[in-house]
Amino acid sequence: MTVNILAIESSCDETSASVISDGKVLNNIIATQSVHEKYGGVVPELASRAHQQHLIPVVNEALSQSGISKEQLSAVGFTRGPGLMGALLVGGSFAKSFAFALDLPLIEVNHMEAHVLAHFIEDPMPSFPFICLTVSGGHTQLVLVTDYLEMKVIGETLDDAVGEAFDKTAKLLGLPYPGGPFMDKLAQQGNPKAFDFPISSMKELNFSFSGIKTAVLYFLRERLQEDAEFVEKRKADICASVQYTLIQMLLIKLKKAADQYGIKEIAIAGGVSANKGLRDALSLLSGNLGWNTYIPRLEYCTDNAAMIAMAAHFKYQKGLFCPLDISPLAKMKIGIHE
Numbered sequence: 001m002t003v004n005i006l007a008i009e010s011s012c013d014e015t016s017a018s019v020i021s022d023g024k025v026l027n028n029i030i031a032t033q034s035v036h037e038k039y040g041g042v043v044p045e046l047a048s049r050a051h052q053q054h055l056i057p058v059v060n061e062a063l064s065q066s067g068i069s070k071e072q073l074s075a076v077g078f079t080r081g082p083g084l085m086g087a088l089l090v091g092g093s094f095a096k097s098f099a100f101a102l103d104l105p106l107i108e109v110n111h112m113e114a115h116v117l118a119h120f121i122e123d124p125m126p127s128f129p130f131i132c133l134t135v136s137g138g139h140t141q142l143v144l145v146t147d148y149l150e151m152k153v154i155g156e157t158l159d160d161a162v163g164e165a166f167d168k169t170a171k172l173l174g175l176p177y178p179g180g181p182f183m184d185k186l187a188q189q190g191n192p193k194a195f196d197f198p199i200s201s202m203k204e205l206n207f208s209f210s211g212i213k214t215a216v217l218y219f220l221r222e223r224l225q226e227d228a229e230f231v232e233k234r235k236a237d238i239c240a241s242v243q244y245t246l247i248q249m250l251l252i253k254l255k256k257a258a259d260q261y262g263i264k265e266i267a268i269a270g271g272v273s274a275n276k277g278l279r280d281a282l283s284l285l286s287g288n289l290g291w292n293t294y295i296p297r298l299e300y301c302t303d304n305a306a307m308i309a310m311a312a313h314f315k316y317q318k319g320l321f322c323p324l325d326i327s328p329l330a331k332m333k334i335g336i337h338e
């Protein structure tokens with residue numbers, strides 16, 4: 001019998017639903033919340049309300065586009081965490097009610113594991129073991145992946161996520177939120193060596209991205225005293241230089257992890273893996289080091305329910321269902337499946 005799963009993602013500011021049939025993702029419907037733009041960051045309460053508004057239309061669209069009726073579903077998957085508690089509650093409560101009403105098994109999914117499993121939505125797929133650098137607005141992790149549901153964090157940020165570093169720098173430059181994609185665009189016209197920013201190095205395979213925001217703040221203050229037009233005149237160079245520094249920090253640790261574990265199968269995931277500078281730098285490094293690198297398509301890099309569906313599919317195959325009284329988790333470790 002065909003296994004059809006409806007999956008829901010609501011951990012942050014994207015409301016998304018996807019239908020997967022025997023491991024093949026049929027669609028990936030995403031409603032992005034523009035309400036946060038004017039606040040320069042995600043407002044949790046507004047995110048919950050927007051999920052509440054978008055969820056049913058998004059689920060209806062995913063089901064009708066897939067041609068699979070509610071009665072033909074085999075299970076419901078949803079993001080349990082990590083994420084914003086209110087946002088997770090909206091998606092989780094919907095998934096539970098839906099599963100209860102249709103008497104379907106429920107599958108909880110860890111959002112960070114799902115970012116890694118986005119690599120199995122379509123070819124080319126990495127082979128095990130591989131290392132995945134997951135870079136998003138909330139996380140920066142190096143993950144050792146030995147099987148679909150066997151993974152462990154071998155390095156992570158001790159403060160800000162790299163996406164936050166992009167977004168906070170962009171804010172200092174007066175760019176809209178989220179600033180990462182705007183910095184990426186501007187950086188393509190700038191000189192990455194125009195200005196030097198410090199590369200912070202943490203012990204072992206860990207990262208730190210909070211220092212760069214302060215470094216950029218002081219740098220801009222000093223330059224703006226000399227020339228009030230400095231940011232306007234040199235925006236592309238500033239973006240390119242900050243981006244270059246952030247990419248170096250990521251790649252130094254990625255290389256260290258690959259060497260330490262003797263692994264040449266390298267993947268990147270999460271919103272920041274959409275960054276052109278990172279993609280190009282990684283391709284170059286891979287060529288030099290003989291790595292096989294895997295970068296998902298853009299729509300599977302940023303938050304989406306297709307990756308939740310993929311994770312739910314692997315959990316379904318192992319019979320990993322959860323009870324209806326399960327609660328969301330704002331913080332959630334990866335690789336633990338009882």
Ligand code: KG4
Binds near residue numbers: 162
């Ligand atoms: O994975 P994601 O969609 O959501 C989280 O789970 O956080 O990642 C969002 C982050 C934001 O910080 C955004 O600025 C960043 O990914 N981002 C980028 C690019 N596209 C998205 N950062 C740099 N360059 C990009 N092209």
Ligand code: ZN
Binds near residue numbers: 111137271302303
């Ligand atoms: Zn994410």
